[in-house]
Amino acid sequence: MTCALNYFLPTATLAEIGDKLSGYDPQALSADAVLAFLEKMVPPLNGKEDVAIFQALDRVLAHDVISPISVPPHDNSAMDGYAFNFQSLPRGQTLQVTGTAFAGKAWPGHLLQGQCVKIMTGAIMPEGSDTVIPQELVHIEGDTVHIAAGIVQSGDNRRLCGEDLKAGQSALPSGTRLGPAACGLLASLGIQQVSVKPRLRVAYFSTGNEILSLGQAPREGAVYDSNRYTVHGMLTRMGCEVIDMGVVCDEPTLLEAAFRQAAMQSDVIITSGGVSVGEADFTKAMMKKLGDVAFWRIAMRPGRPMAVGRIPQGERSCVLFGLPGNPVAVMVTFLAFVRPTLERMMGMHRQPLPLLKARSQEVLRKKSGRTEYQRGIVSTSPNGELQVITTGNQGSGVLSSMVQANGLIVLHHEQETTQIGEWVDVMMFDGHL
Missing domain, CATH: 3.90.105.10 (Molybdopterin biosynthesis moea protein, domain 2)
Structure with missing residues (x-):
């Protein structure tokens, strides 16, 4: 049984959340401010199964x-060898074998001074024993075990209950x-x-008259939709239940029907395209009509435009993310903002992935005032340090670069041009892509 659709309508509006955040400006948001806003906006889902x-x-x-x-439920041997009491080891370092202890049942006897038991890995330690010496470290003559001085210490190779x-x-x-x-x-x-926790249900659709679905014939000015497949893949790897709604054209009736259908059957709606400032389509207008939505210009590259909000549905509210349309910008904004927010909704106790330090192998030009995420290839240098180069062209439509890269070089808000050999932070994909 799937327990979802239980994200209840919050009391604070997006404007009220923004008013409580220092320096909140929807037309010039830093990446850190975006994360702070989303943390206030989205609580975990209720329910369990x-x-x-x-x-x-x-x-x-x-x-x-x-x-x-x-x-383990009892003291047991970590080695195939011989179990004995270290304090009762004779001066001559010689022990008499008095039985064998197998894994799965206790040896029935009790060890006396100068005795040992042949023991298998995982077997319960016999009564009277506290130490195991591996079988390859002893010399055996019949039922006598000879132990060289100094090669074993009290308690060696014993797993404690x-x-x-x-x-x-x-x-x-x-x-x-x-x-x-x-x-x-x-x-x-x-x-x-x-x-x-309930499995998060996420509805996704691409928007735009220029978007082709697979199977449609090419036409001038149109492109095949890749965002639908990358977003589906990222959501699936997160363990979400994905509701694929395909491509929706820029037509008010179709967009309204898609948003309403998505809100009825999901906890989260994700779209791509139609959120740029001044863009001549109906997506932004429909978002405003149906819900409480903020349109941001984030000080970042790629992925400057982004919409976030809620669409009410009865006694609950569906979270909305309107991502930019360019393929790389979709993936970067998803990794930077959407993924940690969905993990919060899922109730996950999450520590942000650590940023690794790597030496840049090229000049990375940048001005302060925005965060840049450049696609990078991280490797190990001959001296054992991490090093990174970019994949080349950093255009937000160069989808092949995300396949070549294994992480994002994070050039922070106040950071400026990085010279060859300087350290930079890297966000590794870590299986997300």
Whole structure:
């Protein structure tokens, strides 16, 4: 069962949110101001659902998971070798083998002074033992084990009960996105299903009379729609439920019908195109008619124009992102602003991806007063440092550059021209693209 469509109508308008932010100017917003605004505008979704572990990948935990058991549940051996009590090791460093401990059941005896037990990895430590020496470090003669002096210390190769997690301890906090390792951790605790946040439902459509869908014949002045596929891919990788609404022409009746349909069945609407200042189409007018929408000019490159807002739908509100039309600008604004906002809506406890430091291998020309995101190729230099070059032409329509790049060079708002050899920040794609 999918729990969505439960984003309730907020009380503060966009204008009221803007009034509370220092220096808010919708016609000249810094990238940091955009993120601050969006954090105030969008709270997490309500609701939860229980899913089995095999269906939990990339879902977001709705509650803390408390470990019902200790992991490991008993002291056990980290090696194939011989278990013994270190304090009872004779001066001659010789031990008598008195049995074998296998994984899966406890050895029934109790070790006496000068005795040891052959033990397999994962087997419960026998009573009276506290140390394991790997089998390749001993010399064996019949049932006698000879240990060289100084090659083992007390407690070596013993995994302690609860050293990973203790019963009653928090295993995973609410807001954790469940990756493969987290799913494995849940399974190691014997947990079969977990409560997760609702899957975010996102409706997307491209706008413009010049946009062709795949399968349509080429015509003069028209271009095939790529944004629909890149946005669909980025949303899918986030674990969203994507509602593909295709291409909508610049015609008021069609646009209104698309926006209303999208608002009825989704938590978020994303469009591309039709948000530039002075653009001669109906998209901006329809956004204003149907909802509380702000149109921004962001001090950034690429991706200057952007619209954000809400479209009311009964007792709830659908979040709207109007992205620019150029393919690279769509991806950059999505990575910089939309993705962290959607993660917040999903209830994810998120730390921003760290910016890596790399030495620029070319001059990066820039004036202060805007943030620039240049497509970069990061590699390791012969001396082990990260280095980066651009992909060349940084035009916002050069889609092939996003395929060549493995990250974005982030030239910050006040930053100026970077010389060869200077450090720059890089936002790695990290599988998002």
